[in-house]
Amino acid sequence: MLVRTPPSKPKVLIVLHQEHSTPGRVGQSLRRRGFELDMRRPRFGDKLPQTMDDHAAAVVFGGPMSANDPDAYVRREIDWFDVPLREKAPCLGICLGAQMLARNLGADVAPHSEGLAEIGYYPIKATETGKAFMPWPDKVYQWHREGFDLPSGADLLAEGKHYRNQAFRVGPAAFGIQFHPELTLAMLYRWTTHGAPRMQLPGAQGRRDHFAGRSVFDPAIRMWLENFLDRWIGTADAPSALAARISA
Template sequence: MRFFSDPQGTRPKVLIVLHQETSSPGRVGLELVRRGFTLDIRKPRFGDTLPDTMADHAGAVIFGGPMSANDPDGFVHKEIDWIRIPLREEKPFLGICLGAQMMVKHLGGSVSGHRDSLVEIGYYPLKPTETGQALMDWPRKVYQWHREGFDCPNGAELLASGPTYPNQAIRVGPAAYGIQFHPELTHQMMVKWTTKAAPRMELPGAQQRRDHFAGRFVYDPAVRKWLDDFLDMWIGTAASPVMHSRLKAAE
């Protein structure tokens, strides 16, 4: 999977935070590049630093990983603390799975497993809240790969829910979003995840490998459309970025 490079530094950058040596921003990265952004990919787990300000970036995305937002590792705590920067500067921020859980931890919320040890690995139902429905259309099912979920902390709005893990999408302020599901997933990534992490499909509540690919055929077109609509709302294009502003208290 190849991404556009910008050696002259003439295109707006989106900060991409990944957590494994072979991790990819997948379809989210491809769509951002298609919109004219260049990707500034960093992996704090392997020693990369994160910026002190978002002044040089149009937005930031923290992706998922096999670790937990509750882990004691130094890079986990650094990323959780760093989220204060895009939140304070009201720059577009997106947390996907682990990234969303990190934002919740930053806001004082909790991240934990299901009380019955159920996981979501495969395609599961998604239902927008009233606030979420007013914001945009949502797919009926989305691809999941997690065994922990997050609560909805103070200051966050719940946008979408699910039957097993009730908090699936949240918004914080005018430009920060956290989602539990994986719209970045490409077919190549699904092959890799279901091969290398095959034992996880034996966990309670997980779907079998064949169901992942059958589900992708049925549900992925709606997920792809959702991602396109979401990026229009969240960051726009390099030529026409979205200008977020906090709603007045009186409104």
């Protein structure tokens, strides 16, 4: 009897920066959409692909390091964004990932001029370009003390008070966001436990405010993420108009 091997699922490249990091809600949603997750950790020796031929998209997540760090893997990751940008493949940078994308495009990444951090829930406001793209939540979860300048040629989609540039798009399918829509409740417990000292930084919110904010603001963030993924990649069986146009 002939046994047919089922076709493999399309893969999304997931780039993580700590040994036990997970893609959280982003990964959960991508799996529900029919994608396989190809998780790699360049910090620990994993190599990144030289082409996006085997991947439908890439997501580069955050981490405690800086896009300005001299470590070789940081430099390699920044340079690696050349691959999806050159091929116009869907890619998304989250927090550190967005800062790496901005650095690749020639923009600066730096601390706030007054030393302020955003750790907790903070308001953002969509630009006119952002509003035309999709609806945005009023507040988002942040965990950073550096921000990025807007790269030349990029469209600013959302802005904030202390760190102006909160979301941008460059080309047809490359996005950078400063905030963390991937946050699950388990991640919130873990981050606020292991990262407790950072909640003492100027501008940061206390642990209680993180949990109180989640009960109020998380439903809109969850809805934003699903709407964004609908537009950005769609599903394995029904790519978004943007992803389908790129692959055509």
